[in-house]
Amino acid sequence: MEERSPTVADVLSVIEAWAPREIAWQKDNVGHLVGRRGVEVRRILVALDVTDEVIAEARHIGAQLLVTHHPLIFQPILSVTDQSRVGRLLLRLTESNIALIVAHTNLDFSKDGVSMALARALGLQELRFLHTEQGKLEKIAVFVPKDHVDTVSEAMARAGAGIIGEYSNCSFRVEGTGTFKPSERAHPFVGSPGTLEHVDEIRLEMILPSWKRIDVIEAMKAVHPYEEVAYDVYPLVNADPNYGAGVIGRLPKPVRAESFLRHIRRQLHVEHLRYVKGKSSTIQSVAVCGGACSDLIKAAIQQNADALVTADISYHTFQEAEGSIFLVDAGHFETEAVVVSPFALRLERELKQQGFSVSVIVSKEMKNPVQWL
Ligand SMILES: [Zn+2]
Missing domain, CATH: 3.40.1390.30 (NIF3 (NGG1p interacting factor 3)-like)
Incomplete structure (x- = not known):
């Protein structure tokens, strides 16, 4: 099979799987900020900031996508003209057909993010x-007939439930008896309309980040045998060890x-x-x-x-x-620039693991705008 290039949307979803936008500072502006989602990307340039030099470099190497740490667009913009720095840079990006993705405080708060890269650079x-406070955790408890419990928990884990630190597929299961009486209009998996049923069930509990709730519930329902699935979702006050x-x-x-x-x-x-x-x-x-x-x-x-x-x-x-x-x-600049190389390496590795053909290049044109005498 011929290898295909990722689209801007594919790159975004790889980045946000490890640095989810939901953990970013509330007032931050991260994600896909410039360009068309469906554009194919063969070269990605990674830098700390969008600058004239970095855009020139992206054009020079033929990059279709620029990924930066600092958001170019942060305050509401009332015009995009060459009369402001941001307007001029936005014009240059769009005129050069270069898309922009930003991973800012979502990258700060992730494993392999800015502070982890800084700690490694200092040999810690x-x-x-x-x-740790950034992640918002929930607990889902679902009632499953015994012989379906592994299928249901596996589907929920694939959708993002059951991750505690470096452990995945974490769940707790306790046996009990479920009761129900189907109405005349129901189509029960077990039992018959009008009759009270007692069924051996497992109460399956898993933890999940709140932003995965819809995906986890959909995945769970897709493989659960019951017509009406009984489940509870609780907010938790635990800190999420995966983000901080x-x-x-x-x-x-x-x-x-x-x-x-x-x-x-x-x-x-x-x-x-x-x-x-x-x-x-x-x-x-x-x-x-x-x-x-x-x-x-x-x-x-x-x-x-x-x-x-x-x-x-x-x-x-x-x-x-x-x-x-x-x-x-x-x-x-110096405490953040250390993230660019490890970020580019991981992005390229993860895109290639998904079967995409792409190169991710670290900018050589990044520089601290602040000078010292
Ligand atoms: Zn910064």
Whole structure:
């Protein structure tokens, strides 16, 4: 069979299967922002931002799709003309027939997202999210005749139910007796109209992200033998371990604060760091968050991080943190650019696993707009 190119919609669904739009910050603007969904994509360029240089590069390599981290369109746009930066870039994209997909805070909050990439770039180990709250979990309980329980749970798992951390197909089953009396108009799988039935059933429970609810219920009903399926869906207050903000991990061995700073500069290719000293002069437990994450300082201190590496830290935030945590501002661009290569690699791998022929290329034209003297 000849390999086919994915469409923009195919690429979007691969990205959103691992960085679902539902976990993005409410006011964010992620997903497919420019272009036609059905266009075939043979080359994808991945970058942090849409800039004139990046669009020129996409044209030069013949890319049909640009995937960036920062949304080009964020505020409501009243006109698309060459009189504004966003308007000019949108015109250039559309005139060049280049579509745009954005994975922003949905990528921040995912495994293999921005903070995970930053933690790996700094050589941290034993990584876990610093703050988990982003996922919204529900529990579905469905009543299934015994001999259909595996078929039903398998279908629900395929639709996205039963994932807890690195475990899939998680379910709980308990036996009981279901009763029902079909009406004259019913077409029961077991029993007959007007007669009270007692049937051995399993109460099958599975966890699911709320945005998968419709898919899971449809998949469950499609293989459930009953005409009327009895099921309950409950909202949960549990945090979803699959999604979170910031990452905490450990350096392989404790290092002096000064050598930790040099390590950051080297690994993130950053010329200047801003920082305040924390409690200890050695660092081992390190929290990181790509981009502006001053709101995670408390969580990092609570979890005994010696240091927090993030960006866009204000003077007063530094003042508050001094003496409590070694707080480092390593630059917005530098703490986020580390995600681009691993993102491109995973995107290409997953598209190829689905049988698509496509190349995903990392931009060479990304640059920090902020200069230092
Ligand atoms: Zn950012």
